[in-house]
Amino acid sequence: MSKKPLILITNDDGVTAPGIKALIDVMLTIGDVVVVAPDSPQSGMGHAITLNSVLHLDNLTQKKDNYKTYSCSGTPADCVKIAINEVLNRKPDLCVSGVNHGSNASINVIYSGTMSAAIEAGIEGIPAIGFSLLDYNWNANFEHSKPYIKQIAQQVLNNKLPEGIVLNVNIPNSDKKEIKGIKVCRQAKANWKEKFDKRKTPQGKDYYWLTGEFENLDKGKDTDEFALEKHYISVVPVKFDLTAHHFLQQLNTWNLND
């Protein structure tokens, strides 16, 4: 007799975002679901945690619901920590984060609150996946994504991920063009060319909005950006041992101890 898997769901767009609702829909067909998500949008929060202020946790579950929902005043990484320590009775079998409204492919993984939640779960030894849809609209259509999200989640439950690895899944905007399939990829070497939009306050003081353009000079056909451009879903295995192991030997030849 197999028990249903326990699935923790979080995100960075906040507990009311349509993206997390799509993820809940899919996960309810696989297992028992508990949602612990930020009470407000946390995009671009990276792997921030709350050290200098307190955290609030509210049970938002309604009578009609067949799963529990909590909102937390902290970051996505805080949500995973508090879920494991204060909400769940046992270690979840899977943690899924998202579906993010917008891309977390290539260098965006570094700034991503969605992925920081998945990485936090990975640090805690929980198989984890971050999902993102390349559509920034609040009313993005998540329907096409659902069968793929289910397939990837089930594969993670069946195959297990090695220790120290979580998955970064990005889904092309498929409203206009069909999704072709799923591709395993590496993170493209792309980045943002920032621009600061300089404005004046009503009192005449300068202030800035961060803006920018995404620039991908990595034309590798094994990258997430290439897969997404060709309308494939990209799956990048992500690790949180940041050591550049291939450079250790060369660094040892430097005169650090002179």
Next chain:
Amino acid sequence: MSKKPLILITNDDGVTAPGIKALIDVMLTIGDVVVVAPDSPQSGMGHAITLNSVLHLDNLTQKKDNYKTYSCSGTPADCVKIAINEVLNRKPDLCVSGVNHGSNASINVIYSGTMSAAIEAGIEGIPAIGFSLLDYNWNANFEHSKPYIKQIAQQVLNNKLPEGIVLNVNIPNSDKKEIKGIKVCRQAKANWKEKFDKRKTPQGKDYYWLTGEFENLDKGKDTDEFALEKHYISVVPVKFDLTAHHFLQQLNTWNLND
């Protein structure tokens, strides 16, 4: 005739922290210095960036100063972005972040605002180093660290870092015991066992403080934690391509496209 290197300095403890003053002292002996640092403490900010609110930038330079100082209302990563785009006339030759008051060894690199600034500089193609002293005290003694900080910064300027790599330098608390030297290391596989300190507001509502204990089960003698325990300075080369390249082949054997 060699021009002095241009050095950008930032941190996550804020522009007034003693740690950044120590770093400024050392860097002024090597090159021309510009400081752009957060106007308030940003510990645990990870690689957060400010997307949903505006940024303020203030010139704090005083007449007597032989370098320029700016404070920014954003995160450490924001400070690097705004420094490059709005403050500096040319790309700096080096970006140093810190000296952090407290450890950024092992898994702490993930949560570290200090290291996120160094990584942001690395993404922008600037050689970068994050420095941390294993002493959380505001009045920590940075004097013993200074010759080592200078040596490591000069080695980075001389040897150049490969694209995609920055250095994470942690310095043992040497007030009681001498620093033995510098060791090149890998990130230890250690993590935090969180605990939440649950309290009640004056109105009787629960709230939480995140606390925890650091647990290192990785006894490798090539780790940063081991080096620090033996009173060596640890230098870990850190990369921001998070792809788990060694797992790509195996992941391709999963039934993702069934």
